[in-house]
Amino acid sequence: MIDDLIERMLKGDRRATARLITLVENDEEKAREIVRKIYPLTGNAYIVGVTGPPGAGKSTLLDKLIRVAREEGKIVGVIAIDPTSPFTGGALLGDRIRMQRHSTDPGVFIRSMATRGSLGGLAKATSDAIKVLDAYGCDVIFVETVGVGQIEVDIVKTADTVVMVTVPGLGDDVQAIKAGLMEIADLFVINKADKEGADATYFELNMMLDLEKERWEKRGWRPPIVETVATTMRGIRELWGEVKRHREFLEESGELERKRRFRAQEEVKTIVSGRIARAISERFDEEEVASLIDRIVRREVDPYSAADVVLEKALGVKV
Structure with missing residues (x-):
């Protein structure tokens, strides 16, 4: 089959x-x-991650990016990660609704996937789904994260270019994009830039980038800030141009190969961790686990030693 x-x-x-x-x-x-x-058959598609807080307009922005990419004759794949339905286990929001105009285009393949409890903003099977679309013949694959806030850093293990989307009026804009998200972004987008507060958001982003000047100089790439209004196409072509410029930078500097080596390494780690977890669940029954936890609580064994016991039994070798 x-x-x-x-x-x-x-x-x-x-x-x-x-x-x-x-x-x-x-x-x-x-x-x-x-x-x-x-x-x-894989390794030919360029992967663009689109992340950011809920309500930033990621799906609408993506809808317009698909349009621009198709104008250039690109075969486009889209994986939209949605929250999981508590009833069916499937994708809850169905971001394809905002991209339905492309549903009849044979050059566009859109798939919604549920997180199914995975953290980091991505579904567990995302990397394998990307490989399928890559082998299918997509030139560019957009991956839209679920949009849950500051934990969405797994996209850096998946995408060649990470686009961070924010909007004016989120309250503390700096809080919304700080820490890990700030570090992983290759491009910043201020969507709904026709709203009040867009200038302040632009200023805050620029200020944060200035504070990391040494890092950008060492890296050779300072993330540009693009203002867009996705509903009217304002700034969309400029954004697509920056994505292509970032790709050129990665290819010329050798960073693209380094990124993909890092992704391969992280994927192997994830697979190995999953197999070890399964081995543990298969070789330990609930009573054994409960007994080990009781011993930890009674201070008869420390957590590290308990972990050694678990791994030795799961792997069949002394660790």
């Missing part, structure tokens, strides 16, 4: 592509088989 689906996908069959993404989401064994077979 998988071989047939892959063959159909490579011929441009969208339904087969959708089915493969469903399999990598829901069946880990099949995901391993699919990735193993399509991996030699």
Whole structure:
């Protein structure tokens, strides 16, 4: 079945592509088989992450970016990460609604994915879904994070270019984008820039970038700030131009290869961690776990030593 689906996908069959993404989401064994077979066909797509707080207009902005990319003849993939429905386990918001004008375009493939409890703003199967769209033939793949705030830093392990979107009127704009998000962004976007407070937001962002001057100089790239009004296309072409300029910088400086090596390393770590967690759950019953926790509570064993016991049993070797 998988071989047939892959063959159909490579011929441009969208339904087969959708089915493969469903399999990598829901069946880990099949995901391993699919990735193993399509991996030699991947590595051609450029991945753009779009992150930011809820209400920043990420989906509307993405809708317009798709339009501009399609004008250049690019085959576009979109993975929109949504919160999980507590009833069905599926994607709750369905950001495809804001991009529905592209649903009949054969050069655009849009998929909503539920987080299913994953932290960091991304779904667990995102990287595998990206590989499917890459093998399908997408030139650029946009990944929109769920939009939950300051924890959304996993996008840096997925995207070549990270676009951080904010808007005026969030209250403390600096608070909304500080810490990890501030560090991972390659481009900043002030969307809804026709609203009151846009100038203040621009000033605050610039000030924060100035405080990190040494880092940008060492890195060779200072994140530009682009003001947009997605509903009217204002600033959208400029934003797309900055994305392309960042790609050129990465390619010329060798940073693109370094980023992708980092991503490969992090992906292997994630896979290994997942397998160890499964091994632990398979080899320990609830009573054993409860007994070990009781010993920790009674101070008979410290947490590090308890972890050693768990790992030794899970891995079958002394750690």
